[in-house]
Amino acid sequence: MTDSPTPTGTALEQAAWRRLESVLDPELRRPVTELGMVASVTETAPGDLAVVVRLTVAGCPMRETITADVRQALLPLEDCTGVSVTLDVMTPQQRAALKEQLTAGRPANPFGTGSLTRVFAVASGKGGVGKSTVTANLACALAARGLSVGLVDADIHGFSIPGLLGTSARPTRVDEMILPPVAHTVKVISIGMFLDTDQPVAWRGPMLHRALEQFVTDVYWGDLDVLLVDLPPGTGDIAISAAQLLPGSELLVVTTPQQAAAQVAARAGQLSEQTGQQVAGVIENMAAMTLPDGTVLDLFGSGGGASVTQRLTEALGHPVDLLGSVPLDMALRQDGDEGTPVVLQHPESPAGAELRRIAASLAVRPRGLSGMKLPVTPKD
Numbered sequence: 001m002t003d004s005p006t007p008t009g010t011a012l013e014q015a016a017w018r019r020l021e022s023v024l025d026p027e028l029r030r031p032v033t034e035l036g037m038v039a040s041v042t043e044t045a046p047g048d049l050a051v052v053v054r055l056t057v058a059g060c061p062m063r064e065t066i067t068a069d070v071r072q073a074l075l076p077l078e079d080c081t082g083v084s085v086t087l088d089v090m091t092p093q094q095r096a097a098l099k100e101q102l103t104a105g106r107p108a109n110p111f112g113t114g115s116l117t118r119v120f121a122v123a124s125g126k127g128g129v130g131k132s133t134v135t136a137n138l139a140c141a142l143a144a145r146g147l148s149v150g151l152v153d154a155d156i157h158g159f160s161i162p163g164l165l166g167t168s169a170r171p172t173r174v175d176e177m178i179l180p181p182v183a184h185t186v187k188v189i190s191i192g193m194f195l196d197t198d199q200p201v202a203w204r205g206p207m208l209h210r211a212l213e214q215f216v217t218d219v220y221w222g223d224l225d226v227l228l229v230d231l232p233p234g235t236g237d238i239a240i241s242a243a244q245l246l247p248g249s250e251l252l253v254v255t256t257p258q259q260a261a262a263q264v265a266a267r268a269g270q271l272s273e274q275t276g277q278q279v280a281g282v283i284e285n286m287a288a289m290t291l292p293d294g295t296v297l298d299l300f301g302s303g304g305g306a307s308v309t310q311r312l313t314e315a316l317g318h319p320v321d322l323l324g325s326v327p328l329d330m331a332l333r334q335d336g337d338e339g340t341p342v343v344l345q346h347p348e349s350p351a352g353a354e355l356r357r358i359a360a361s362l363a364v365r366p367r368g369l370s371g372m373k374l375p376v377t378p379k380d
């Protein structure tokens with residue numbers, strides 16, 4: 001937006017405008033100056049700065065963060081003795097201009113054909129194999145590598161991503177545009193963020209499809225390097241909708257080492273034959289853990305990951321890789337319960353290290369059929 005005043009005025013006011021260029025809106029991840037959010041900067045007395053910030057909507061949940069970030073940016077300025085921040089709200093016209101600025105020239109579906117975003121849909125044959133835990137950790141590990149990452153919790157009946165990322169934030173709406181909350185620098189959206197109660201979601205196919213469509217088209221994702229989609233277990237409506245809405249998406253199949261689990265996981269992977277998706281690889285989770293006395297505990301047996309890759313390689317007629325084997329690890333479970341993913345909280349733990357290794361391999365893998373590399377851009 002261009003209606004922010006041009007930096008003029010006293011030397012301190014001009015220095016303040018320049019510093020405010022480094023303050024990012026917490027949801028849009030763009031400078032507040034560029035978004036037209038700084039209405040004025042006035043040196044009311046020598047060294048005293050009064051800043052008026054326009055929020056996108058009244059009651060913006062990020063008001064305290066923005067106020068603190070503005071103060072933190074300006075207080076260290078030489079000659080600045082005090083900063084007061086007043087919050088105002090954009091007029092409907094200013095909001096419309098902001099929306100236009102953000103969406104102009106972008107396709108309605110930013111992940112349609114030709115999109116540069118690498119999309120991984122994470123599937124499993126059955127529930128409880130750790131698919132959501134793996135997805136949340138891969139998202140954080142990829143973001144920690146400097147990639148701009150989005151995460152859609154499409155496990156609509158069993159959404160658990162907000163808890164795993166420790167966020168209870170609600171998305172902000174700018175007219176019909178939805179701004180995803182940011183947790184551990186990952187932009188995240190989940191049906192759980194739109195529900196008022198713990199009531200089960202009793203939706204059928206068309207509603208599920210519409211919800212996922214909204215997550216794709218109405219959410220402002222900005223320029224993402226990677227989008228991860230946590231699918232519900234199995235091969236139901238959502239998995240098929242996701243394949244339609246995200247035509248370039250590749251499947252990541254999560255299984256436990258148990259043979260019975262591997263059989264159903266392979267079936268979920270074989271869905272790709274019908275949807276035309278690539279299978280990016282298989283991740284084995286809950287593999288054997290080594291106890292402090294050196295004993296190896298393989299609660300779920302072994303070989304499930306290898307067996308899924310073999311089945312998929314045979315069924316699909318091209319090699320499908322086992323990307324890694326994440327061991328059972330108390331730290332992974334505890335960190336998940338606390339909303340602080342293990343890859344960030346205990347990166348050197350057995351599970352944390354393996355998940356980071358898998359994320360690193362995904363970040364540099366050539367893209368599906370086209371052989372494109374991930375565009376590595378600075379975090380926006």
Ligand SMILES: Nc1ncnc2c1ncn2[C@@H]1O[C@H](COP(=O)(O)OP(=O)(O)OP(=O)(O)O)[C@@H](O)[C@H]1O
Nearest residue numbers: 127128129130131132133158286327328329333336
């Ligand atoms: N490697 C692991 N070591 C220890 N605990 C794990 C591991 N992986 C997952 N868990 C735990 O297993 C439980 C199930 O994990 P999660 O919710 O991620 O499974 P899911 O496959 O997404 O299930 P659903 O699809 O039914 O939602 C969680 O309590 C999680 O902390």
